[in-house]
Amino acid sequence: MKTTYLTAGPITQKMIGIFLDKIGSRTDAGGHSLFLGQVRADRIDGKCVVAIEYSAYEEMVKKEAEKIKDHILSEFPDAKSIDIVHSTGIVRSGEISLLVIVSAGHRRQAIDACSKAVELIKEKFPVWKKEIFEDNSYGWKENIPG
Amino acid sequence: MEVKVLFFGVLAEITSTNLKIYREVKSISDLKLRIQDDFPEMVHYNYRISLNNEIINNDPNLNNGDEIAFMPPFAGG
Numbered sequence: 372m373k374t375t376y377l378t379a380g381p382i383t384q385k386m387i388g389i390f391l392d393k394i395g396s397r398t399d400a401g402g403h404s405l406f407l408g409q410v411r412a413d414r415i416d417g418k419c420v421v422a423i424e425y426s427a428y429e430e431m432v433k434k435e436a437e438k439i440k441d442h443i444l445s446e447f448p449d450a451k452s453i454d455i456v457h458s459t460g461i462v463r464s465g466e467i468s469l470l471v472i473v474s475a476g477h478r479r480q481a482i483d484a485c486s487k488a489v490e491l492i493k494e495k496f497p498v499w500k501k502e503i504f505e506d507n508s509y510g511w512k513e514n515i516p517g
Numbered sequence: 518m519e520v521k522v523l524f525f526g527v528l529a530e531i532t533s534t535n536l537k538i539y540r541e542v543k544s545i546s547d548l549k550l551r552i553q554d555d556f557p558e559m560v561h562y563n564y565r566i567s568l569n570n571e572i573i574n575n576d577p578n579l580n581n582g583d584e585i586a587f588m589p590p591f592a593g594g
């Protein structure tokens with residue numbers, strides 16, 4: 372089965388629903404932890420962010436996503452599966468740009484593994500964001516190391 | 518020989534391109550010199566370099582068909 376880690380535009384309710392429908396088939400899981408990253412309407416120098424334009428190095432995203440999955444399943448032996456989807460292109464304030472779902476036998480590792488996966492994505496994914504302001508000006512944003 | 522050079526984020530903006538082909542480039546340091554000649558603005562920006570999808574910190578020789586990416590600090594998630 373082809374695994375896609377990137378999607379053009381925002382992650383929609385329909386997409387989230389498709390992933391949620393799938394997780395029930397993991398009958399060895401007792402907990403699922405879901406993270407949704409949303410574009411926030413930050414106010415910078417008096418201007419409001421209305422959207423973010425994401426760009427990505429697709430081949431390297433795939434490679435890094437596979438490494439992150441291996442890392443998570445290794446560090447959290449109770450984790451059964453992990454799904455990652457990141458947006459590319461324009462995502463407006465209030466829309467979702469990142470989805471991470473971790474299924475585990477028990478809740479503790481589901482929660483901890485999901486949290487660790489999000490941190491690794493922020494550190495390792497070759498993705499860039501251009502914040503677009505209400506007056507159509509923009510600025511490039513960098514992640515601050517956690 | 519030729520290599521494919523990709524620019525991302527703000528670097529794609531200042532070079533006005535996502536992709537440029539360079540010919541007869543011996544190494545990463547050789548490539549950097551050529552790119553700095555073509556795009557002097559790049560000296561003002563921080564970036565990391567990947568070779569065939571792996572981030573590198575050294576100065577390997579380049580081979581025909583290699584793909585090198587110039588990547589500003591990441592901003593995913």
